[in-house]
Amino acid sequence: xxxxxxxxxxxxxxxxxxxxxxxxxxxxxxxxxxxxxxxxxxxxxxxxxxxxxxxxxxxxxxxxxxxxxxxxxxxxxxxxxxxxxxxxxxxxxxxxxxxxxxxxxxxxxxxxxxxxxxxxxxxxxxxxxxxxxxxxxxxxxxxxxxxxxxxxxxxxxxxxxxxxxxxxxxxxxxxxxxxxxxxxxxxxxxxxxxxxxxxxxxxxxxxxxxxxxxxxxxxxxxxxxxxxxxxxxxxxxxxxxxxxxxxxxxxxxxxxxxxxxxxxxxxxxxxxxxxxxxxxxxxxxxxxxxxxxxxxxxxxxxxxxxxxxx
Ligand code: NDP
Numbered sequence: 690x691x692x693x694x695x696x697x698x699x700x701x702x703x704x705x706x707x708x709x710x711x712x713x714x715x716x717x718x719x720x721x722x723x724x725x726x727x728x729x730x731x732x733x734x735x736x737x738x739x740x741x742x743x744x745x746x747x748x749x750x751x752x753x754x755x756x757x758x759x760x761x762x763x764x765x766x767x768x769x770x771x772x773x774x775x776x777x778x779x780x781x782x783x784x785x786x787x788x789x790x791x792x793x794x795x796x797x798x799x800x801x802x803x804x805x806x807x808x809x810x811x812x813x814x815x816x817x818x819x820x821x822x823x824x825x826x827x828x829x830x831x832x833x834x835x836x837x838x839x840x841x842x843x844x845x846x847x848x849x850x851x852x853x854x855x856x857x858x859x860x861x862x863x864x865x866x867x868x869x870x871x872x873x874x875x876x877x878x879x880x881x882x883x884x885x886x887x888x889x890x891x892x893x894x895x896x897x898x899x900x901x902x903x904x905x906x907x908x909x910x911x912x913x914x915x916x917x918x919x920x921x922x923x924x925x926x927x928x929x930x931x932x933x934x935x936x937x938x939x940x941x942x943x944x945x946x947x948x949x950x951x952x953x954x955x956x957x958x959x960x961x962x963x964x965x966x967x968x969x970x971x972x973x974x975x976x977x978x979x980x981x982x983x984x985x986x987x988x989x990x991x992x993x994x995x996x997x998x999x
Contacts (some may be wrong), residue, residue: 690784690790690791690792691791691792691793691794692791692792692793692794692934693746693793693794693795694718694719694720694784694793694794694795694796694972695717695718695719695795695796695797695995696712696717696719696720696795696796696797696798696799696991696995697720697721697722697783697785697793697795697797697798697799697806698712698719698720698721698722698765698796698798698799698801698970699722699724699772699785699799699800699801699802700721700722700723700724700729700800700801700802700803700967700969701721701723701724701728701729701753701757701767702728702729702730702731702753702801702803702964702967702977702980703723703726703729703731703753703756703862703977703978703980703981703984704758704801704803704967704969704980704981704983704984704987705721705729705799705801705966705967705984706721706753706756706757706760706981706984707756707980707981707982707984707985707988708799708801708966708984708985708987708988709721709760709765709767709984709988710756710759710760710763710765710988711984711985711988711989711992712765712799712988712991712992713760713763713764713765714763715988715992716764717776717991717992717995718764718765718766719765719766719799719939720765720768720793720862721760721765721766721768722766722768722769722770722771722787723765723768723769723770724771724772724802724911724933725771725933726803727753727769728749728750728753728754728757729753729803730804730805730806730968731749731750731752731753731802731816731977732749732750732753732823733749733819734749734819734828734829734865734961735826735997736748736749737749737752737977738831739827739828739867739976739978740752740977740978741978752977754771760934766788766825770787770788770791771787771788772785772786772787772788772802772936773786773787773788773789773935774789774890774936774937775798775937776940777798777939777940777941777963778940778959778960781789781792781938782795782796783795783796783797783960783962783963784799785798788822796995796998797962797963797964797991797993797995798962798963799956799964799965799966799968799984799987799988800937800941800949800958800963800964800965800966800969801965801966801967801980801984801987802932802933802934802969803932803933803967803968803969803980804930804931804932804933804948804968804972804975805925805930805931805933806824806825806929806930807926807928807929807930807931808824808926809841809894809926809928810930811894811896811897813896813898813914814894814898814924814926815906816897816899816998817897817899817903817924820899820902820903820904821897821899821903821904821922821923821928822888822897822904822922822924822925822926823924823925824925824926824927825925825975826840826849826850826851826853826854826925827853827926827976828851829923829925830850830853830854830857830858830923830925831857831990832923833854833857833858833923834858835857835858835859836855836858836859836921836922836923837858837859837860837861837862837919837920837921837922837923838854838858838860838861838862838922838923838924838925838979839862839863839864839907839919839921839923839924839925840854840861840862840863840925840927841863841864841894841924841925841926841927841928842863842865842926842927842928842929843863843865843866843867843869843870843871843872844870844871844872844927844928844929845871845873845876846927846929846930847863847865847872847874847927848863848870848876848877848879848880849876849927849942850925850927851863851880851881851883851886852876852879852883852886854923854925855883855885855886856919857908857922858885858923859885860885860887861883861885861886861887862886862887862888862889862919862921863880863886863887863888863889864876864889864892864893864894864907864909865888865889865890865891866891866892866893867890867891868890868891869890870888886900886957889909889917889919891911891912892909892910892911892917892987893910893911894907894908894909895907895908895909895910895916896908897924898918903922904919904921904923905920905921905922905925906918906919907919907921907924930968930972930975931947932947932948932949932968932969932970932972933969934947934948934949934969937949940960941958941959941960941965942958942959946972947966948969948970948971948972949969949970950970950978951964951965951970955990956970956983956986956987956990957990961994962991962994962998964987964990965987966980966983966984966986966987967980967983967984968980970982971982971983
């Protein structure tokens with residue numbers, strides 16, 4: 690099955706839906722494929738209190754549903770399906786395979802496939818996701834005001850999360866599997882100098898423990914098999930993210946971590962007519978509001994591109 694569309698959006702997080710709202714309001718009737726996780730990463734969090742316009746907070750699922758309805762209202766064709774292969778090189782139209790069967794030919798493609806936070810892979814971590822286990826301190830830290838929390842990881846993200854949490858929480862444990870931090874020197878110094886942060890070097894997490902209310906602690910284990918229990922109500926996993934760019938390898942310029950490279954101050958990729966927005970091209974901010982903003986940029990740039998080629 691084949692279909693020709695003017696504009697195609699891949700991904701249904703804040704970046705994808707914002708691009709869809711702008712493109713559809715411009716009369717460009719975009720087709721949007723939701724991808725593997727409809728609504729994106731926000732659907733895995735509980736309440737969102739830092740998205741402007743919602744003074745009492747809003748649930749992640751509800752926020753994404755509202756964005757979807759807003760995009761549909763202006764004419765976006767939202768479809769369930771996953772992009773499984775692309776050809777941006779042969780041209781003149783960009784070619785995208787959906788679910789390995791349907792082929793879409795598009796004048797412009799906006800990639801908003803996001804990134805996935807890495808998890809430890811423990812069954813107890815799965816059990817307490819959204820009930821104390823989080824991958825975003827900026828999103829969820831506030832819920833642990835004056836409480837004890839843990840951050841897993843020794844990179845820049847883990848240090849940033851620990852520093853941020855130290856401004857809200859009573860105590861922050863950093864669980865670092867090696868005997869050193871991988872983070873940049875400046876971040877290391879900030880963490881070492883912070884009296885609220887205690888770094889537990891050489892420890893891995895064996896299990897996260899809790900009750901019906903949520904997380905109450907974690908059992909850690911070191912290289913010699915010695916166990917240690919910490920009491921925490923928040924458990925933040927900060928061991929990195931993986932951008933969802935597998936299908937773009939060899940087609941688009943990616944950085945060493947696999948993020949799509951866009952021209953500075955723009956969402957333009959190395960291929961004309963292909964734009965990237967949101968977490969798939971942003972490893973620094975990773976916020977719903979910054980993703981939405983870059984989705985807006987992508988739509989405006991895509992519209993300009995369509996005007997040029999028509
Ligand atoms: P990194 O890959 O740099 O660090 C991941 C950390 O998690 C490492 O300490 C790693 O340990 C640990 N880890 C990985 N898997 C596990 C596991 N299964 N169990 C326990 N620990 C684990 O990821 P970041 O997200 O921190 O950073 C990604 C990139 O983004 C980096 O280039 C970073 O510099 C950059 N960045 C920059 C920022 C800034 O400039 N402000 C802010 C945030 C990120 P180990 O060392 O043992 O492998």
